[in-house]
Amino acid sequence: xxxxxxxxxxxxxxxxxxxxxxxxxxxxxxxxxxxxxxxxxxxxxxxxxxxxxxxxxxxxxxxxxxxxxxxxxxxxxxxxxxxxxxxxxxxxxxxxxxxxxxxxxxxxxxxxxxxxxxxxxxxxxxxxxxxxxxxxxxxxxxxxxxxxxxxxxxxxxxxxxxxxxxxxxxxxxxxxxxxxxxxxxxxxxxxxxxxxxxxxxxxxxxxxxxxxxxxxxxxxxxxxxxxxxxxxxxxxxxxxxxxxxxxxxxxxxxxxxxxxxxxxxxxxxxxxxxxxxxxxxxxxxxxxxxx
Amino acid sequence: xxxxxxxxxxxxxxxxxxxxxxxxxxxxxxxxxxxxxxxxxxxxxxxxxxxxxxxxxxxxxxxxxxxxxxxxxxxxxxxxxxxxxxxxxxxxxxxxxxxxxxxxxxxxxxxxxxxxxxxxxxxxxxxxxxxxxxxxxxxxxxxxxxxxxxxxxxxxxxxxxxxxxxxxxxxxxxxxxxxxxxxxxxxxxxxxxxxxxxxxxxxxxxxxxxxxxxxxxxxxxxxxxxxxxxxxxxxxxxxxxxxxxxxxxxxxxxxxxxxxxxxxxxxxxxxxxxxxxxxxxxxxxxxxxxxxxxxxxxxxxxxxxxxxxxxxxxxxxxxxxxxxxxxxxx
Amino acid sequence: xxxxxxxxxxxxxxxxxxxxxxxxxxxxxxxxxxxxxxxxxxxxxxxxxxxxxxxxxxxxxxxxxxxxxxxxxxxxxxxxxxxxxxxxxxxxxxxxxxxxxxxxxxxxxxxxxxxxxxxxxxxxxxxxxxxxxxxxxxxxxxxxxxxxxxxxxxxxxxxxxxxxxxxxxxxxxxxxxxxxxxxxxxxxxxxxxxxxxxxxxxxxxxxxxxxxxxxxxxxxxxxxxxxxxxxxxxxxxxxxxxxxxxxxxxxxxxxxxxxxxxxxxxxxxxxxxxxxxxxxxxxxxxxxxxxxxxxxxxxxxxxxxxxxxxxxxxxxxxxxxxxxxxxxxxxxxxxx
Numbered sequence: 027x028x029x030x031x032x033x034x035x036x037x038x039x040x041x042x043x044x045x046x047x048x049x050x051x052x053x054x055x056x057x058x059x060x061x062x063x064x065x066x067x068x069x070x071x072x073x074x075x076x077x078x079x080x081x082x083x084x085x086x087x088x089x090x091x092x093x094x095x096x097x098x099x100x101x102x103x104x105x106x107x108x109x110x111x112x113x114x115x116x117x118x119x120x121x122x123x124x125x126x127x128x129x130x131x132x133x134x135x136x137x138x139x140x141x142x143x144x145x146x147x148x149x150x151x152x153x154x155x156x157x158x159x160x161x162x163x164x165x166x167x168x169x170x171x172x173x174x175x176x177x178x179x180x181x182x183x184x185x186x187x188x189x190x191x192x193x194x195x196x197x198x199x200x201x202x203x204x205x206x207x208x209x210x211x212x213x214x215x216x217x218x219x220x221x222x223x224x225x226x227x228x229x230x231x232x233x234x235x236x237x238x239x240x241x242x243x244x245x246x247x248x249x250x251x252x253x254x255x256x257x258x259x260x261x262x263x264x265x266x267x268x269x270x271x272x273x274x275x276x277x278x279x280x281x282x283x284x285x286x287x288x289x290x291x292x293x294x295x296x297x298x299x300x301x302x303x304x305x306x307x308x309x310x311x312x313x314x315x316x317x
Numbered sequence: 318x319x320x321x322x323x324x325x326x327x328x329x330x331x332x333x334x335x336x337x338x339x340x341x342x343x344x345x346x347x348x349x350x351x352x353x354x355x356x357x358x359x360x361x362x363x364x365x366x367x368x369x370x371x372x373x374x375x376x377x378x379x380x381x382x383x384x385x386x387x388x389x390x391x392x393x394x395x396x397x398x399x400x401x402x403x404x405x406x407x408x409x410x411x412x413x414x415x416x417x418x419x420x421x422x423x424x425x426x427x428x429x430x431x432x433x434x435x436x437x438x439x440x441x442x443x444x445x446x447x448x449x450x451x452x453x454x455x456x457x458x459x460x461x462x463x464x465x466x467x468x469x470x471x472x473x474x475x476x477x478x479x480x481x482x483x484x485x486x487x488x489x490x491x492x493x494x495x496x497x498x499x500x501x502x503x504x505x506x507x508x509x510x511x512x513x514x515x516x517x518x519x520x521x522x523x524x525x526x527x528x529x530x531x532x533x534x535x536x537x538x539x540x541x542x543x544x545x546x547x548x549x550x551x552x553x554x555x556x557x558x559x560x561x562x563x564x565x566x567x568x569x570x571x572x573x574x575x576x577x578x579x580x581x582x583x584x585x586x587x588x589x590x591x592x593x594x595x596x597x598x599x600x601x602x603x604x605x606x607x608x609x610x611x612x613x614x615x616x617x618x619x620x621x622x623x624x625x626x627x628x629x630x631x632x633x634x635x636x637x638x639x640x641x642x643x644x645x646x647x
Numbered sequence: 648x649x650x651x652x653x654x655x656x657x658x659x660x661x662x663x664x665x666x667x668x669x670x671x672x673x674x675x676x677x678x679x680x681x682x683x684x685x686x687x688x689x690x691x692x693x694x695x696x697x698x699x700x701x702x703x704x705x706x707x708x709x710x711x712x713x714x715x716x717x718x719x720x721x722x723x724x725x726x727x728x729x730x731x732x733x734x735x736x737x738x739x740x741x742x743x744x745x746x747x748x749x750x751x752x753x754x755x756x757x758x759x760x761x762x763x764x765x766x767x768x769x770x771x772x773x774x775x776x777x778x779x780x781x782x783x784x785x786x787x788x789x790x791x792x793x794x795x796x797x798x799x800x801x802x803x804x805x806x807x808x809x810x811x812x813x814x815x816x817x818x819x820x821x822x823x824x825x826x827x828x829x830x831x832x833x834x835x836x837x838x839x840x841x842x843x844x845x846x847x848x849x850x851x852x853x854x855x856x857x858x859x860x861x862x863x864x865x866x867x868x869x870x871x872x873x874x875x876x877x878x879x880x881x882x883x884x885x886x887x888x889x890x891x892x893x894x895x896x897x898x899x900x901x902x903x904x905x906x907x908x909x910x911x912x913x914x915x916x917x918x919x920x921x922x923x924x925x926x927x928x929x930x931x932x933x934x935x936x937x938x939x940x941x942x943x944x945x946x947x948x949x950x951x952x953x954x955x956x957x958x959x960x961x962x963x964x965x966x967x968x969x970x971x972x973x974x975x976x977x978x979x980x981x982x983x
Contacts, residue, residue, distance in 0.1 A: 157667030160967075161960045164922030169672070169956040172944060173679040173686070249792055253926055256794045257941050272795055276930070279798055280806055287802075290795030297790035305786070373888055408889030420881035425903050425979060435889045470979045487889075 048310040055306030061299030065292075069115040076109035080266050089282045099284040101274070107285065110266035111292055117267045118248045118296060121182055125247035126240045128186035133193025134236055138224045140194065141201025152198070155191040163188045167250055171259040178251075178267065181260035185250050189243050196239055200232040234311045238304055245300030252293050268293045320392065321348040322526050323372070323411075323494055328386035330367055330376060337598040341367045343550045343605075345386070346624055349494065354520070354527040356541035356558065358534060358573075362594055364550040365530045369498045372528075373407050391493070409439040412487035416499040418479035422471040429467030432486045439490045454485035458515050477508035484516055488523060495520060496528045501536070513540060534577060538562055543630070546570050549595050549605040552624060556631030566633040568610045604636065612637060653981070654972045661968055668960045673717050676953040678710065686949040689730035726957065727950030729943070736954030740936055745829025746816065747935030750928065751920050753832075753851055754859035762863050763909075766870025767902065773875065781867055788864020793923045797857045797930035804853060814932035816850050817843070854931040858923050862916045869912045873905035880904075907978045914970035921959055 032039065049055045068075065077097075084104035092099045098107040140151040158166070170184035204210065205228065213223050252269030254260035261267030263274070268289040275286030330342040342364050349355045359365050370376050372388055374395065388395040395406065415421045423431060429451060436447035448467065455463035458481040471479055480500060487495060500516065501509040517540055520527050531537055537544055538558060545555040546567065554567040565571045572590040579585070592609035595601055601608050607617040616622075616636050624632040625639070680686045684701035692700075701707070705716050720726075726736040769781040805813035816831050817823060821843055824834035832851065835844040877883065878901050886896045928937035936955060943951035975981045 153663065153667065156664055157671055160664055160668050160964050161671075161956070162918035162922040162963055164925060165956055165959050168925070168940070168944070169675050169952060170679075172949065172952045173675045175680075245790060249790070252792055253794060253922075256926065257929070258944050269792070269794075272792070272798070276798060279801065283802055283806075286795070286798050290792055290798065293792045293795060294787070294790055297792075298786060301786055301790050370884075375884060375888055404890040404892060406890070407887070408891075413885075413888045415881060415885065417881055421885045423882040423886070423900050423904070425907075425977065426900075434891070438890060472980050483885075 052306050058303030065296050069119045072112040076112045078106035078109045080109040080113045098288045114266045114268045121251045122244040122248045125186045129189035133190040134197045137194035137197030138201045138228045141198035158191045176259050178261040181254045201228050204231045238308045241304035245297040322351045323349040324389040326387045329384045333380045339597045353542045356537040356544035357530045359547035363547045369496050409490045411494045412492040413496040414483045454489045458485045494526045498530045554633045653975045672957045726954035729951040730948045731946045743936045743939045749830035753855040758859045758863045762866035766867045769871040770874035785864040785868040794926040858927045873908045877901050877904045910974045914967045
């Protein structure tokens with residue numbers, strides 16, 4: 027059974043192995059991978075790794091500077107900041123992944139339909155995308171999050187909405203290119219329905235560039251969501267989301283510098299990781315280089 | 318005999334690439350007299366363009382490198398002059414036109430702007446005077462409505478018109494030598510003839526020497542006074558056009574001429590030169606053509622043949638004519 | 648003139664987009680919340696007030712009719728009343744607009760003045776130390792949480808070094824210049840007060856740098872890659888072969904072509920600036936529209952938020968239009 031799978035998908039498996047090989051040679055890709063891996067590791071094993079309970083209040087320990095006992099110090103309720111940051115990784119990654127899945131799924135499907143069907147449908151969909159893109163991303167996400175109510179899940183929906191046009195435009199472009207190719211005509215001649223063709227032929231051919239975009243969008247989503255939380259529209263206390271922590275930390279900035287510094291540093295590092303990885307993957311998946 | 322206008326001696330150019338050192342030009346000798354049209358013929362990849370660009374030092378220095386040789390222009394070695402003098406020479410004493418007229422002109426500036434820039438730079442006149450010169454030059458290349466053309470952008474002109482603009486631009490400062498690197502290869506056949514006629518008329522009138530590079534033997538035969546044949550980075554034969562084409566000496570030249578299918582006569586199998594052009598990272602030892610040569614013998618795979626006279630003004634680099642040792646002997 | 652034709656065509660094309668923008672804001676403000684009237688009136692408003700608002704918003708009418716009412720209101724400049732001060736939102740925004748304009752303009756100037764040369768130098772010295780530094784800076788730039796950067800800048804320049812002030816547009820002791828444009832840097836020059844001008848400059852330095860950080864990274868990267876592609880093209884070789892000085896080849900022949908993709912990215916990056924202004928103004932207590940909307944969020948001042956969103960989107964569309972025209976100005980092939 028495994029050998030049958032291998033046989034049927036041997037082309038994709040070869041491509042995958044080639045990608046991994048090229049990735050391993052590219053220094054920045056490796057760096058990006060490491061950063062992302064660390065964050066994922068932290069997120070998954072936060073409960074095991076964190077030295078303290080992130081919600082355990084200890085007023086005697088409030089606002090202590092970084093020390094051997096509390097590596098990143100404590101917050102105004104005496105909670106260990108490192109532990110909270112680790113649990114925050116879980117939240118941020120969840121935000122990123124959900125945004126990418128929602129925006130990527132809806133956006134890719136919309137873009138594929140738009141590109142493949144063409145004509146009026148294409149026109150209409152692209153005008154809608156233009157309208158969404160007429161708003162600065164943070165501004166639109168802010169408005170949506172405000173209308174939906176201050177809650178992390180609403181923030182995720184808001185950010186996802188803002189990211190849809192990126193995927194839609196990308197996939198539409200690819201769909202336009204792919205739809206002229208012969209195997210599409212063959213499928214149509216064999217009587218395949220449009221939706222089937224879109225799902226089975228168009229979308230898989232866009233996979234490479236969608237993956238690159240998804241990686242970059244993941245980072246951007248974490249950034250926008252953190253900004254929303256900072257303003258007060260995303261994660262609500264006591265959720266240890268990084269942006270929210272910086273927001274509270276701001277009040278204590280002058281005397282307790284560690285509170286705002288470390289969570290923000292983690293935001294920066296995580297997004298850098300995804301950006302480097304995404305850029306490296308874009309270079310690797312460039313068909314000219316793959317020869 | 319008067320001194321040649323341009324004398325290239327032992328020019329060697331290398332490129333440092335991932336695959337190794339590409340020996341693009343190897344001890345190339347070439348001389349161009351004042352007022353003559355010298356053809357340079359050879360297959361794609363033989364080094365013609367590299368040589369053309371070397372004359373004006375347009376080879377990017379990494380990854381390229383001019384490792385040896387002299388390029389004497391009116392006695393001055395271009396390879397050694399200071400940058401300021403080089404800029405004086407470029408576009409002024411020696412000019413160059415390239416193969417792709419579409420991409421050789423800057424798309425965001427008008428034709429007039431680009432032509433006037435060169436004229437103002439080298440002749441030190443003001444824009445108005447430069448504009449008049451530009452109009453005159455466009456008239457010389459039979460451009461209809463020259464004033465209009467000056468205010469157009471390159472993408473508004475056809476390929477033939479663009480190439481005529483290039484010719485006008487490069488000859489506007491009355492250079493002594495024009496290097497034409499496959500100027501008509503990218504044009505339609507009908508337009509080719511037109512542009513070539515205009516070019517030849519103009520250079521004859523101005524007395525400009527031309528280094529005319531092409532892989533088209535027919536064009537070379539029609540236009541040039543003398544021709545040099547290049548193979549794998551070396552000059553293998555050089556001489557007056559009529560004589561060289563009538564009695565080609567070098568086996569490669571003979572192969573080239575025989576490969577041209579006859580227009581009349583019986584239909585025969587196409588004559589080809591067996592084998593392929595060598596990779597210049599690791600060229601064959603001795604004569605670079607020897608692996609494909611039907612007449613190779615003893616020294617061919619060991620000793621590099623040098624150009625030697627077989628007839629007045631006609632030189633060949635081939636052991637068949639006893640040209641093994643030393644420099645250019647007679 | 649071709650360029651003018653193109654500009655008019657683009658303007659015409661913008662109209663459906665602008666309509667779409669109003670539609671989207673309408674949907675967000677009227678259709679999405681559970682109780683739009685309650686959102687608009689505020690959590691503290693009385694039952695009666697909410698009912699009144701419901702009737703005047705026409706919430707019992709069909710949606711299309713509501714939309715037309717909304718647009719009619721917009722045409723008269725009615726963006727609703729801010730909950731916390733009962734002032735028309737448009738008036739509030741007008742008050743705060745100059746400060747934001749001043750901040751974003753300074754940032755933009757800074758970005759172009761630094762980013763352009765940095766990108767060119769980076770392209771000319773590929774793979775040398777300055778190039779590597781620039782590329783690292785670029786990646787960090789696009790990954791940077793603007794609000795965090797602002798706080799770090801405050802720690803360094805305000806708390807530790809004490810070189811620059813930490814908030815506001817002007818020292819508390821000084822009175823603002825008489826209003827001419829609303830932009831203090833300009834107005835202090837009109838007033839002729841050098842002391843105030845310098846003071847304003849010091850106050851704007853940190854926020855402007857913070858705001859421009861992201862865009863600076865983007866513009867440097869795009870200029871670098873555009874220059875690298877352009878410098879490999881044939882017409883550059885032609886220019887050199889004609890004896891033109893290398894500096895002129897790069898800056899005249901090369902840069903004008905490289906600016907084309909740069910200007911395209913500029914349009915998108917204005918969005919970054921407008922969004923980043925929200926965060927930057929909050930951190931530095933800069934009394935602009937960005938701080939206004941964040942305060943509105945804290946007050947749950949829904950009409951203010953929606954008014955802000957609409958106005959910013961409108962500005963963004965118009966700015967992008969200007970950028971498109973600039974693009975056509977640079978690239979003659981677009982005009983046809």
